[in-house]
Every structure is written in C-alpha cells, then in structure tokens.
Amino acid sequence: MRSRIFWAASTAVVALLLAGCTGIPYTGGVNKGVPVADVSTSDIQYLPAGPAVDSSPEQILRGFVDAATSPAGEWAIARQYLAPDFARTWNPSAGVVIDRGNRSISDQNSTSFTLSTEVEASVDAQGNFKAATTTTDLKYSFAKVDGQWRITGGPNGVVIDATTFPRVFSPSTLYFYSPNFENLVPDVRWFPARSATTTRVVAALMRGPSTWLSESGVAVNSIPIGATLVAEAVPVEAGAALINLDARSFKAGDITTNRMLRQIAASLSGLADISQVEVLFA
Numbered sequence: 001m002r003s004r005i006f007w008a009a010s011t012a013v014v015a016l017l018l019a020g021c022t023g024i025p026y027t028g029g030v031n032k033g034v035p036v037a038d039v040s041t042s043d044i045q046y047l048p049a050g051p052a053v054d055s056s057p058e059q060i061l062r063g064f065v066d067a068a069t070s071p072a073g074e075w076a077i078a079r080q081y082l083a084p085d086f087a088r089t090w091n092p093s094a095g096v097v098i099d100r101g102n103r104s105i106s107d108q109n110s111t112s113f114t115l116s117t118e119v120e121a122s123v124d125a126q127g128n129f130k131a132a133t134t135t136t137d138l139k140y141s142f143a144k145v146d147g148q149w150r151i152t153g154g155p156n157g158v159v160i161d162a163t164t165f166p167r168v169f170s171p172s173t174l175y176f177y178s179p180n181f182e183n184l185v186p187d188v189r190w191f192p193a194r195s196a197t198t199t200r201v202v203a204a205l206m207r208g209p210s211t212w213l214s215e216s217g218v219a220v221n222s223i224p225i226g227a228t229l230v231a232e233a234v235p236v237e238a239g240a241a242l243i244n245l246d247a248r249s250f251k252a253g254d255i256t257t258n259r260m261l262r263q264i265a266a267s268l269s270g271l272a273d274i275s276q277v278e279v280l281f282a
Contacts, residue, residue, distance in 0.1 A: 046069035046070050046164075046167075046168065047070060048063070048066050048067040048069055048070050048077050048078075049063070049077075050063075050067075050077055050080040050081075051063055051080055051081050051148070051150075053148065054148070055148070055149060056149065057107070057110075057111075057113055057142045057149045058105050058107070058113065060081050060142070060149050060150065060151060061081075061105060061113055061115060061140055061151065062103075062105070063081055064078055064081035064082070064151060065103070065115070065158075065159050067080075067081060068092070068158035068159055068160050068168075069160065069164055069167075069168055070168075071092070071168065071192035071195040072195060074092065075092040075158070078092065078158070081150065081151055082150055082151045082152075083143060083145050083150040083151065083152045084145070085152070086150075086151060086152050086153060086154075090154075090156060091156040091157070092156070092157060092158050093125065093157075094125050094155075094156035094157040095122060095123055095124050095125055095156070095157035095158075096122060096123035096157060096158055096159075096160055096165070096169070096190075097117070097119055097122055097136065097138075097157065097158070097159045097160070098119065098120050098121040098122060098123070098160055098161070098162050098165050099117040099118055099119050099120060099159060099160075099161055099162065100117070100118045100120060100161065100162060101161035101162070101163070102117070102118060103115055103116065103117040103159075104116045104117075108139075110142075111141055111142045111143060112139065112140070112141050112142070113139075113140050113142065114137050114138065114139050114140075115137070115138045115139075115140065115159070116135065116136070116137050116138075117135070117136060117138075117159065118133075118134075118135050119132060119133065119134045119135065119136050120132075120133060120162045121162070121165075123169070123190050126189065126204070126207075126210055126211065127172075127189030127190050127191055127200075127204060128189065128190075128210050128212075129171075129188070129190050138154065138155050138159070139154065139155075140153065140154035141153040141154065167193075168192060168193060169190045169191065169192055169193060170190070170191065170193040170197075171188050171189070171190055172188070172189055172190075172191055172197065172200075172201050172267075172270060172271070173186050173187070173188050173189075173267070173270055174186070174187045174188075174189055174201060174204055174205055174209075174267045175187070175263055175266040175267045176205075176208070176209040176213065176219040176220060176221055176222075176263065177219065177220050177221070177222055177259065177263065178218070178219065178220075179217060179218075179219075179220055181220075181222070181259060184262075184263070184266055185209070185213065185218060185219040187209050187210050187213055187219065189201075189204055189210075191204075196233065197271060198234045198236055198241050198268065198271060198273075198274065199232070199233050199234040201267055201268060201271070202229070202234045202241075202243055202264065202267075202268075203229075205221075205223060205263065205264060205267055206223050206227055206228075206229070208221045208223075209221060221263075222256060222259035222260045222262075222263050223260050223263070224250040224251065224252055224256065225250075226249050226250050227245060227246075227249055227250040228245070228246045228249040228250075229243070229244060229245060229246065230244040230245065230246050230282050231244060236273055236274065239273065239274060239275035239276055240274075240275070240276040240277070240278050241268055241271075241274050241276070241277050241278065242278050242280070243264065243277065243278065243279045243280070244280045244282055245279065245280065245281050245282070246282055247281040247282060248282075260279075261277075261279055264277060264279065265277050
C-alpha cells in the first residue's frame with residue numbers, strides 16, 4: 001500500500017508548487033557556492049549518423065566519437081559502432097573528455113587504433129566539471145562483425161569538443177545539507193540535456209554529495225544509505241515529478257522524511273519542466 005507525501009513551506013502535507021518561484025520555496029539560509037560560468041543554450045539536438053557500410057576502422061572510430069553528441073536512449077546511436085558484447089558493457093556515463101576538436105588517429109596495427117586529443121576539461125562520473133589543459137591518448141580495438149568493422153574495446157565515457165559540450169550537457173544544482181542540517185549546500189553537476197534529467201538528478205541525490213564535499217565535511221545527505229527507487233525512472237506527468245521510494249529499503253522518521261523532501265524539492269526546482277514534486281513511499 002502506498003502513501004502519498006507532499007511538502008511545502010506552509011504545511012507538512014500539501015502539494016509542493018514550484019511554478020512561478022524565483023528561488024527555492026522555503027525559508028532558511030542557503031550556502032552560496034561558486035558561480036557557474038555562463039554558457040550559451042540552444043534547442044539544437046544533434047542527430048549523428050550511424051555507421052556506414054564498409055567503413056574503415058578510422059571512420060568507425062570518428063563516427064563513434066561524433067555520435068557522443070546524442071545521449072538519447074543512453075547513447076543508442078554511438079552503441080551502433082560497437083560490437084555487441086562491448087555495446088552491452090560500455091558505460092558512457094563514466095565521464096566526459098572535453099577537447100578542442102583537433103583529434104588525430106594512429107594505427108598500432110590493423111585492429112588497434114589510438115585517438116590523441118588536446119583536453120580542455122573533463123566531467124567525472126559524478127557529474128563534476130573540472131578545467132584541465134592536457135593531452136590524452138585513448139586506445140580502441142576493432143574486429144569485424146558480420147563483415148563490418150566494429151569497436152570491441154576501449155575506454156568508458158565519451159569525447160565531446162568544447163564548443164558542442166554546452167549544447168549536449170547542462171548544469172543542475174543539487175542540494176545537500178550542512179552537517180547540522182540547518183543550511184542547504186549547493187552541488188553543481190553536469191548531466192546530458194533533455195535526456196532523463198529528472199531521473200539523473202534524483203539518482204545523483206541518492207548517491208550523495210560530491211566526494212570533495214563529503215570528504216571535507218561540508219555536506220551530508222538526508223537520504224538514508226540504502227534507499228532505493230521502486231522503478232529506475234522518475235517520470236514527469238503534467239509537470240509533477242513522481243518519485244516512488246521503496247520504504248522497505250530504509251527507515252526514516254518524520255524529521256528525516258521532511259529533510260529529505262525539502263532536499264529533493266530544492267534540487268528539482270531548477271528544472272524548467274517541473275512544477276510539482278510528489279514522493280510516494282511503497
């Protein structure tokens with residue numbers, strides 16, 4: 001049996017309405033973090049092509065990298081360039097290499113190629129952005145599958161040039177708590193834009209604050225360790241984010257529950273398509 005729990009500043013059991021708010025809809029102090037650099041936004045959505053018939057290994061590798069501009073379906077187009085076994089294990093969410101776009105490819109032999117590029121920044125598996133000027137070599141192996149070259153091995157994550165990156169990824173501000181649970185602490189992450197952002201934000205909240213925040217003792221999570229979602233996705237229906245938590249996976253009293261709802265609401269308030277948050281405990 002499910003119980004619906006809503007939260008808002010005025011009462012403990014009402015709908016949480018975020019539409020029209022210019023800030024986070026509750027009272028209390030919020031620690032201000034480092035401002036995020038302004039980036040241009042666009043409604044452009046990239047539709048890269050899949051692999052062409054009889055492409056060479058180098059063409060397959062370049063096409064695979066270009067396909068990183070489309071995170072739709074968990075990078076479904078990019079996976080077309082991979083051999084079936086590697087397509088199942090490759091993890092595009094492991095990180096992002098943000099480069100200048102001037103990539104070179106060298107062959108070690110007919111089935112092993114290296115992509116070399118100049119890196120400007122990176123995004124780690126938690127979604128943390130870090131500027132860093134360096135060079136990197138990424139190695140890929142190849143084999144023919146049904147007569148066509150496909151990638152059979154290589155690093156997890158994706159490679160995107162610095163100009164394209166802010167059109168494919170966008171920043172989301174997650175909120176955690178100060179150790180005394182009096183203030184909310186912002187934690188900026190970068191996630192694929194227009195690709196299950198609500199689900200990614202909630203999943204990141206459940207995993208906890210960025211390592212540098214937790215290890216320095218700056219931020220803690222109100223969501224209990226072990227808490228899980230009943231379903232992997234967090235659907236949005238008519239502007240309402242529906243978060244279905246498995247109550248059997250954790251124990252939380254009223255104080256923890258209220259903190260948790262406040263944290264989730266604050267973190268989703270920055271998403272344009274969210275006007276209401278509904279948390280259900282199954």
